[in-house]
Amino acid sequence: xxxxxxxxxxxxxxxxxxxxxxxxxxxxxxxxxxxxxxxxxxxxxxxxxxxxxxxxxxxxxxxxxxxxxxxxxxxxxxxxxxxxxxxxxxxxxxxxxxxxxxxxxxxxxxxxxxxxxxxxxxxxxxxxxxxxxxxxxxxxxxxxxxxxxxxxxxxxxxxxxxxxxxxxxxxxxxxxxxxxxxxxxxxxxxxxxxxxxxxxxxxxxxxxxxxxxxxxxxxxxxxxxxxxxxxxxxxxxxxxxxxxxxxxxxxxxxxxxxxxxxxxxxxxxxxxxxxxxxxxxxxxxxxxxxxxxxxxxxxxxxxxxxxxxxxxxxxxxxxxxxxxxxxxxxxxxxxxxxxxxxxxxxxxxxxxxxxxxxxxxxxxxxxxxxxxxxxxxxxxxxxxxxxxxxxxxxxxxxxxxxxxxxxxxxxxxxxxxxxxxxxxxxxxxxxxxxxxxxxxxxxxxxxxxxxxxxxxxxxxxxxxxxxxxxxxxxxxxxxxxxxxxxxxxxxxxxxxxxxxxxxxxxxxxxxxxxxxxxxxxxxxxxxxxxxxxxxxxxxxxxxxxxxxxxxxxxxxxxxxxxxxxxxxxxxxxxxxxxxxxxxxxxxxxxxxxxxxxxxxxxxxxxxxxxxxxxxxxxxxxxxxxxxxxxxxxxxxxxxxxxxxxxxxxxxxxxxxxxxxxxxxxxxxxxxxxxxxxxxxxxxxxxxxxxxxxxxxxxxxxxxxxxxxxxxxxxxxxxxxxxxxxxxxxxxxxxxxxxxxxxxxxxxxxxxxxxxxxxxx
Amino acid sequence: xxxxxxxxxxxxxxxxxxxxxxxxxxxxxxxxxxxxxxxxxxxxxxxxxxxxxxxxxxxxxxxxxxxxxxxxxxxxxxxxxxxxxxxxxxxxxxxxxxxxxxxxxxxxxxxxxxxxxxxxxxxxxxxxxxxxxxxxxxxxxxxxxxxxxxxxxxxxxxxxxxxxx
Ligand code: FES
Ligand code: FES
Numbered sequence: 001x002x003x004x005x006x007x008x009x010x011x012x013x014x015x016x017x018x019x020x021x022x023x024x025x026x027x028x029x030x031x032x033x034x035x036x037x038x039x040x041x042x043x044x045x046x047x048x049x050x051x052x053x054x055x056x057x058x059x060x061x062x063x064x065x066x067x068x069x070x071x072x073x074x075x076x077x078x079x080x081x082x083x084x085x086x087x088x089x090x091x092x093x094x095x096x097x098x099x100x101x102x103x104x105x106x107x108x109x110x111x112x113x114x115x116x117x118x119x120x121x122x123x124x125x126x127x128x129x130x131x132x133x134x135x136x137x138x139x140x141x142x143x144x145x146x147x148x149x150x151x152x153x154x155x156x157x158x159x160x161x162x163x164x165x166x167x168x169x170x171x172x173x174x175x176x177x178x179x180x181x182x183x184x185x186x187x188x189x190x191x192x193x194x195x196x197x198x199x200x201x202x203x204x205x206x207x208x209x210x211x212x213x214x215x216x217x218x219x220x221x222x223x224x225x226x227x228x229x230x231x232x233x234x235x236x237x238x239x240x241x242x243x244x245x246x247x248x249x250x251x252x253x254x255x256x257x258x259x260x261x262x263x264x265x266x267x268x269x270x271x272x273x274x275x276x277x278x279x280x281x282x283x284x285x286x287x288x289x290x291x292x293x294x295x296x297x298x299x300x301x302x303x304x305x306x307x308x309x310x311x312x313x314x315x316x317x318x319x320x321x322x323x324x325x326x327x328x329x330x331x332x333x334x335x336x337x338x339x340x341x342x343x344x345x346x347x348x349x350x351x352x353x354x355x356x357x358x359x360x361x362x363x364x365x366x367x368x369x370x371x372x373x374x375x376x377x378x379x380x381x382x383x384x385x386x387x388x389x390x391x392x393x394x395x396x397x398x399x400x401x402x403x404x405x406x407x408x409x410x411x412x413x414x415x416x417x418x419x420x421x422x423x424x425x426x427x428x429x430x431x432x433x434x435x436x437x438x439x440x441x442x443x444x445x446x447x448x449x450x451x452x453x454x455x456x457x458x459x460x461x462x463x464x465x466x467x468x469x470x471x472x473x474x475x476x477x478x479x480x481x482x483x484x485x486x487x488x489x490x491x492x493x494x495x496x497x498x499x500x501x502x503x504x505x506x507x508x509x510x511x512x513x514x515x516x517x518x519x520x521x522x523x524x525x526x527x528x529x530x531x532x533x534x535x536x537x538x539x540x541x542x543x544x545x546x547x548x549x550x551x552x553x554x555x556x557x558x559x560x561x562x563x564x565x566x567x568x569x570x571x572x573x574x575x576x577x578x579x580x581x582x583x584x585x586x587x588x589x590x591x592x593x594x595x596x597x598x599x600x601x602x603x604x605x606x607x608x609x610x611x612x613x614x615x616x617x618x619x620x621x622x623x624x625x626x627x628x629x630x631x632x633x634x635x636x637x638x639x640x641x642x643x644x645x646x647x648x649x650x651x652x653x654x655x656x657x658x659x660x661x662x663x664x665x666x667x668x669x670x671x672x673x674x675x676x677x678x679x680x681x682x683x684x685x686x687x688x689x690x691x692x693x694x695x696x697x698x699x700x701x702x703x704x705x706x707x708x709x710x711x712x713x714x715x716x717x718x719x720x721x722x723x724x725x726x727x728x729x730x731x732x733x734x735x736x737x738x739x740x741x742x743x744x745x746x747x748x749x750x751x752x753x754x755x756x757x758x759x760x
Numbered sequence: 761x762x763x764x765x766x767x768x769x770x771x772x773x774x775x776x777x778x779x780x781x782x783x784x785x786x787x788x789x790x791x792x793x794x795x796x797x798x799x800x801x802x803x804x805x806x807x808x809x810x811x812x813x814x815x816x817x818x819x820x821x822x823x824x825x826x827x828x829x830x831x832x833x834x835x836x837x838x839x840x841x842x843x844x845x846x847x848x849x850x851x852x853x854x855x856x857x858x859x860x861x862x863x864x865x866x867x868x869x870x871x872x873x874x875x876x877x878x879x880x881x882x883x884x885x886x887x888x889x890x891x892x893x894x895x896x897x898x899x900x901x902x903x904x905x906x907x908x909x910x911x912x913x914x915x916x917x918x919x920x921x922x923x924x925x
Contacts, residue, residue, distance in 0.1 A: 020868075185901065186807065683812055687903065
């Protein structure tokens, strides 16, 4: 590979300047003349039949422009990435408190909200289904007619029973994980407009504009081409804007009124109606030999997807795929259930099911190490997947495997090397310190059986700059900057000469989602092909101008040179002027289809993956033995993203991931009781603030280059928030000798565990 | 036909980013509504509406306030500064420059509020300790960055502002 000029450098984010100046327009910042304001009537019950909806009084309120119900949905009254089981506007039944029943469009937000109070809905409440285990019993009330078990995954290899018998140690535990909230700072919001020909444009934060387009078109019964979706910029998403949020409601408002419309969810509405991470109950039994080799792992995972499927099916599959950690395990018996309840809705969330099972398996591993008197890092090294190994689902690790590299770098980190010193100096006598380590891997891309592709465009602009287009939205992760860096190195021009178009069905080809740690790999590979085509288009023109044969043309450092006669040089601007003068243009496309694993798991889609990113994380904690409070003092994060296109960006991801995973381990949980959300805002749902974060987060990038990746890149957006959670709970054990089996490890939980330890 | 209740409108005047402003408000308007909807200063963001996230932070007579909690009429006669005023000279403020250089921005939704809290801090304490910085932005939630790059940026801005004095 030729040396890169931009890839691997800390190039400044292309959107940074507009963001610090406050001039970048997020979707809710947009306004149009004659615009109406939308508000959504949500259910009053977590589970009920709808007997009657009367909108008459609301319609009569001065300033109300329209009140819409299920009768006004022209197409399919449903949405959902996997299956469209969530009504756009409910007709006969509500299944959670966020269910939408009616939609008001009014001259002002206040009027729209007042109108909501005038809509009369007659309900017949049904028993609330709140425990996923019980929901699976045939005696349970049904959330959906099809039954409460949405998806079931079962994988068996080898013979776990025999392994349990011959093992030196067997540990068996039940773990519980919380309903984490994405808590993006920008609530779900957007604006829409419609023209005389009924073409609709929707500006709304999201993660896959083309799928939004499809879902909107389906609900409206319209040709998708008449709908344009713009997702960039999005004020944070983390998976929580992968599903439809307000797009279809916006489309209905503009369709029925002919006027532009805006919807902005309040934070409370966002908490109640929006996606969450699946809470899981994980029963795990793990066996190991005397030398620490894992012999078998058995897991039973029950996942609460709430009222609707969204990506609950793929999430449980992903959880099962990752339930043995990034380790070699020959005997497995893994079973997962994704269950409907009336507990809100759960869907995609950074980590996609890996977070829950990683917490379980990484705790199991520490327990085994403890029993065997083994070093915690050593046991991970012993079992770490290597290239060519067979992973839990029986699939071969065909792509680059960087786990060992991350473990070695973690071992050499200052925190691990000096761990006894760090632990020896707690800030008060009643405080105890501990260090914990954990690893994980993260399947990149959508996995086997799901179409996964990308496309990109490159256009030579009249001024000699280039416009590149990739539709994976900029949700804050920095992919647009990385695309610019990769494009500049492929084209061989300055990164300052790249203009990036992003997340817009009107101006970018379909490159799929900004999810699944996939956008850098997909967009980069598509760009690579697009630039090859661009060079192929430029070469004959350059040859013509320079009067040399086409194969004599080469591209280097912002210029086009004749190989045989190096003083014959053109700039891209020369080419641009030449073609513009002749009324021509150069715009090329590149398409890329994801490679997939050779292993076929019959009956399942989305598993296994071919490509994984790897990571090891370490936490130093201090536990207050009087209050049970845990503070994370320092953390080390060692990701293997493949090539780090923008190291400073990877560091930012890593630090943000550590703090998000810390929240998951220690404070964050959306409490739903009997279908009612109790933690409705940031005073009860506790996000880490600047006062809570570790004083130091050291990120060590351990690049294991992936030959099929652009410049060797894979993806790292998700893995960074995963193993830190069990690293923290393992550190709590190291400090005070209690095993945390339920997160978040709140002060009450830790305190109770400390007390019961004293008793026993 | 049921009529919407008539709104109590009144005129207030105050200064925003150095400009004298007179604007008609209704009793229920909050300062953030006036800034975003009437003056089209959409740099100030709304993340929660109830004083818990800091995305709406602006300076009111030099002090950081959550503009979602300030009734608009209270702004009468006050001096308001928003993110749009930071580079009024045509040049990025050192804080803005440092945020850019340190990638203290990801989705950017918390950024305007962060900048305003940081500005208030640096005016009060031109050479803050790390502890003071951490405290000054503790009311500003950021879900993306993990805060480190933000704190580094504020430290750097303080150093740069000192040398250019
Ligand atoms: S919007 Fe004002 S504090 Fe959150
Ligand atoms: S950068 Fe996204 S919330 Fe701070």
